[in-house]
Amino acid sequence: MSGVFDGEPSVIVITCSAGIGHFLADEVRELGFRVAWESSCAVETEGTLADCMTLNMKLRTAHRVLYTLDRFRARNANNLYNSLVEIPWERYIQPDGYFSVDRTVENTTILDTRYASLKVKDAVVDRLRGKFGRRPDSGNERDQACLFLHWVDDRASIYIDTTGESLSFRGYRLESSDAPMRESLAAALVKATGWNGRTNFLNPMCGGGTIAIEALWIAQNRAPALTRENFAFMHLACYEPSLWTKVKADAVKAYEPDKTIPCEIIASDIDPRMVEATLANAQAAGAEGRIRCEVADVAMSSVPETTERGVILVNPPYGDRMGDPMLLRDTYADIGVFLEDNASSYDGFIFTGSPEIAEIAGIVAEDRGSFYSGRIECRLLANPALTPDARAMYRRRSSK
Ligand SMILES: C[S@@+](CC[C@H](N)C(=O)[O-])C[C@H]1O[C@@H](n2cnc3c(N)ncnc32)[C@H](O)[C@@H]1O
Known part of the structure; x- marks a missing residue:
C-alpha cells in the first residue's frame, strides 16, 4: 500500500543560485525527471515526496526542493488563511512537532511579510488543534519541518520545503578561504567547463579547495548529500524512513570511492594557509589523497602532460572583495600567459567577479554567462x- 510519501505526484519547484538554473535543469533531466519550466534560479518538475528524497540526495547545483501542496487565489490575508486552513495539515505536520515558515510575498495588502508567515502558522495550528486538541510549536529554526509561501499579487502557492538548510552546505568545509564559493556554484562551474571526469582537472588559486572537491565528487559519482543526516522531510508526520533507506542505499552503491580516476585533480594556491585549508576540507570530504595539493604561484603551478585535453579552472581574487583592481592586473596577466601557454593541451577558464580586470590585462575570451557568488555578479x-x-x-617583461 502506498503512503503519502509515494502517493500523489505534485509540482516540485527546485531553487538554485541565480545563473545556474540551466545546469540544474540538466541535472534534473539526467535523473529521469521532465523539466516543465526553468528560469535562471529555479526549475519546475513533477513527482512525489519520495521523489523529493532522491532530488535532495543527488542534485549538486540545487538549494531547496519544494513540494507543492496547493495553489490558489488570495487577495488578502483572510483569503490566504481561509484556503490554508482547508489543507489536511495533519498528514504533514506533527501535532506535537515544530515547523518554520519561509516566504516570498509581494501583495499590496501586506505591509510586513512576517504577517503572511503568521497567517500560515495560524492556519496550520488552528487546523491541528481542532483535530487533536494539541498544537505544534513554530519558529525560525530550519532544522525540522519547513513550509514555504510564495504569494505574488493574488496568486499564492504553499509548499513543503523538503530540504531545510540549503543543499549547498555539504558539511566538508571546515576551513574557510578568503572568498569561499558555495559548493553548488562550484559544482555548476565544473559542469560548465564540460569536464568529463576522465581528464586532468587543474585548479590553481584554489582557496579552500571547493572547486577541486566538487570535481572529485563528480568523478567518483558521489551523491552530494550522501553523509547529510538531517533534512526537513524527515520531520514530516508522513515520513517513511524505509523509503529514505532505499534512496541512501542506491547512492552508496553508485559511489565509487576507490575508483582509479584516470586523471589528476590538482589544487594549488600561493598561500600555504589556503593549501592547509584545502587539505583539511578534502579530508572531511573523504577526498584525502585523491587531490594533489600544492603551494604554488599560478604562473608556476604544475601542469602534467596529458594525451586527452584537460581543464584548468582559475578563480582569481577580484576587485571589490579582494583588493585593488589595478594591483590585480598583473596577476590576471600571469593567468592569461599561463593559460595561453597550456592551451594546446588544456581548455582554460577564468571565473571572476571583475571581468574588466581581465580586459585591462589584455585578455580576450568567450563569455560563458553570468553567475552569482553571493550578491556579486x-x-x-x-x-x-x-x-x-x-x-x-x-613576454618583454618576463625576459628582463
Ligand atoms: C577568490 S579566492 C579562491 C576561492 C576558492 N574558489 C574557494 O572557494 O575557496 C582566490 C585565491 O587566489 C589565491 N591567489 C592570489 N594570488 C595568487 C597567485 N599569484 N598564485 C596563486 N594563488 C593566488 C589567494 O590566496 C586566494 O586563495
Whole structure:
C-alpha cells in the first residue's frame, strides 16, 4: 500500500543560485525527471515526496526542493488563511512537532511579510488543534519541518520545503578561504567547463579547495548529500524512513570511492594557509589523497602532460572583495600567459567577479554567462587568450 510519501505526484519547484538554473535543469533531466519550466534560479518538475528524497540526495547545483501542496487565489490575508486552513495539515505536520515558515510575498495588502508567515502558522495550528486538541510549536529554526509561501499579487502557492538548510552546505568545509564559493556554484562551474571526469582537472588559486572537491565528487559519482543526516522531510508526520533507506542505499552503491580516476585533480594556491585549508576540507570530504595539493604561484603551478585535453579552472581574487583592481592586473596577466601557454593541451577558464580586470590585462575570451557568488555578479571566461600587444608586453617583461 502506498503512503503519502509515494502517493500523489505534485509540482516540485527546485531553487538554485541565480545563473545556474540551466545546469540544474540538466541535472534534473539526467535523473529521469521532465523539466516543465526553468528560469535562471529555479526549475519546475513533477513527482512525489519520495521523489523529493532522491532530488535532495543527488542534485549538486540545487538549494531547496519544494513540494507543492496547493495553489490558489488570495487577495488578502483572510483569503490566504481561509484556503490554508482547508489543507489536511495533519498528514504533514506533527501535532506535537515544530515547523518554520519561509516566504516570498509581494501583495499590496501586506505591509510586513512576517504577517503572511503568521497567517500560515495560524492556519496550520488552528487546523491541528481542532483535530487533536494539541498544537505544534513554530519558529525560525530550519532544522525540522519547513513550509514555504510564495504569494505574488493574488496568486499564492504553499509548499513543503523538503530540504531545510540549503543543499549547498555539504558539511566538508571546515576551513574557510578568503572568498569561499558555495559548493553548488562550484559544482555548476565544473559542469560548465564540460569536464568529463576522465581528464586532468587543474585548479590553481584554489582557496579552500571547493572547486577541486566538487570535481572529485563528480568523478567518483558521489551523491552530494550522501553523509547529510538531517533534512526537513524527515520531520514530516508522513515520513517513511524505509523509503529514505532505499534512496541512501542506491547512492552508496553508485559511489565509487576507490575508483582509479584516470586523471589528476590538482589544487594549488600561493598561500600555504589556503593549501592547509584545502587539505583539511578534502579530508572531511573523504577526498584525502585523491587531490594533489600544492603551494604554488599560478604562473608556476604544475601542469602534467596529458594525451586527452584537460581543464584548468582559475578563480582569481577580484576587485571589490579582494583588493585593488589595478594591483590585480598583473596577476590576471600571469593567468592569461599561463593559460595561453597550456592551451594546446588544456581548455582554460577564468571565473571572476571583475571581468574588466581581465580586459585591462589584455585578455580576450568567450563569455560563458553570468553567475552569482553571493550578491556579486561573476562571469565565466572561456579559452582566454592575450591580445598581440599584451602578449608582446608580458613576454618583454618576463625576459628582463
Ligand atoms: C577568490 S579566492 C579562491 C576561492 C576558492 N574558489 C574557494 O572557494 O575557496 C582566490 C585565491 O587566489 C589565491 N591567489 C592570489 N594570488 C595568487 C597567485 N599569484 N598564485 C596563486 N594563488 C593566488 C589567494 O590566496 C586566494 O586563495
